[in-house]
Amino acid sequence: MIGTNYHFGFIGLGLIGGSIARALKNVYPDCTITAFSRTLAPLELAKSDGNVDNITTSIDADSFGRCDYIFLCTPVQYISSYFMKLKDIINPSCTVTDVGSVKGYVYDAAVSAGLESNYIGGHPMAGSEKTGYANSSAILLENAYYIITPTPLTRHEVLDEYVAIVRSIGSIPIVMDCRTHDHSVAGISHLPHLIAGSLVNLVHDCDSGDGLMKRLAAGGFKDITRIASSSPEMWEQICMTNTSAILELLDAYINSLTDIRNNLAEHNEGYIYNMFERSSEYRNSISDASKGFVPQAYLLHLDIADREGAIASVATLLAANSISIKNIGIVHNREFEHGALCMEFYNDESRTLAAKLLKANNYSLC
Incomplete structure (x- = not known):
């Protein structure tokens, strides 16, 4: 030692x-x-x-x-x-x-x-x-x-x-070994950052003149593209120094997108069902216990009545107990989201304390 x-x-x-x-x-x-x-x-x-x-x-x-x-x-x-x-x-x-x-x-x-x-x-x-x-x-x-x-x-x-x-x-x-590391992080971080950035730019470029897509974007879209807000300087650096590993996985991803497109064009329902069944099973097997390379978002969804002062009451309750909120907002598009109010905290400890406090004050968490 x-x-x-x-x-x-x-x-x-x-x-x-x-x-x-x-x-x-x-x-x-x-x-x-x-x-x-x-x-x-x-x-x-x-x-x-x-x-x-x-x-x-x-x-x-x-x-x-x-x-x-x-x-x-x-x-x-x-x-x-x-x-x-x-x-x-x-x-x-x-x-x-x-x-x-x-x-x-x-x-x-x-x-x-x-x-x-x-x-x-x-x-x-x-x-x-x-x-x-x-x-x-x-x-x-x-x-x-x-x-x-x-x-x-x-x-x-x-x-x-x-x-x-x-x-x-x-x-x-x-x-x-270093090559195994670079291949692994290219898959779990470097490529996802590129995908998130390109998806946000796609929506930007394809949006209507009145910005309808941007106005409706919430829930799932904001969740899967959160990392698109990362430092441009840092990610240019990463991509320029891990290029070969990223290209290998990017090519594989492009092939998978082509496969999806071809099956959609053929209206192959079984393919789409199997794809989401397979991805859901693997995604659910990933543990939340340890920190990962992509920074985690510490979120709580809360059902509250749409009345004057409702958000202020929640924020005041948390502030009075020294719990800081990183971000807070109304979920307007609830098709894939639970709860009318979404709150993000700086760490899991704050989120856990907030959840206990809100439940003790008869708020309904989703």
Whole structure:
């Protein structure tokens, strides 16, 4: 098991990097944490919080030469340049890891920099709609899958220690090779984001002049396209670095759409029935117990009478009990939705507390 006095280095200290640093400091209070960021504000805040011991504006041997682990918490496109800066200053036993959502690209960069024996890929499958160190949390990664991708040169004892660190901060470590990781996330996240974005644009382009589709869009449409609001910069980066895996699954998806179209044209009712039966069975088998890569929406649907002050009463009740609402709205299209009022919360704990409170006050949840 890792010693309590290890030295951790962080390059980049945003939401994920800050959350890992906080968690490590909680579990290993005697450890030393050194952090670098292109902006000084998060470093100064982290030091004042007591989560970072040393802050630096340069990547050199004095700052990172004594680190046992260095976490690269920057956009994937910048990681190769940091590898080049680190390769001549780290100690031979240092493990360099990252938190990127694409692993093959980063592995190739590590090999090019001569760091294959030092590099272990990491992908904590957690996040938030908020960004930056100020919004980081020591519990953000609790019960979240943390993918670990060793290289062929990773020694067993080094991998075991890294797995132990990940487990100690409350995450669920899963070890796999980088190509398997990239294929998997292309299917469960990267392709769905492309589909959601393209579907929203399709409705936009096909809508009537008076925006009827947009006005009617609710319930299921908003649910399956929620991720279309993600950062354009981030998703361009992901798609440009995991292109081959995405293309493979995109081709398969296009073929499946063609198959659906052909069966619709032939009015093959059995095909449509079997498709939804098969998808429903698989979808219902997916557990809600663990955090996944696509951020979850914490929703409650509430039946309330359409009368003046009804929404204000609900909001006041929750606010009086320190429960924050992320979003709230009337469901006008209830064809596929239950409840006239839909509320979204920031986390599952808030949703659970809200549900108990509303039920105790005789509100009907759907």
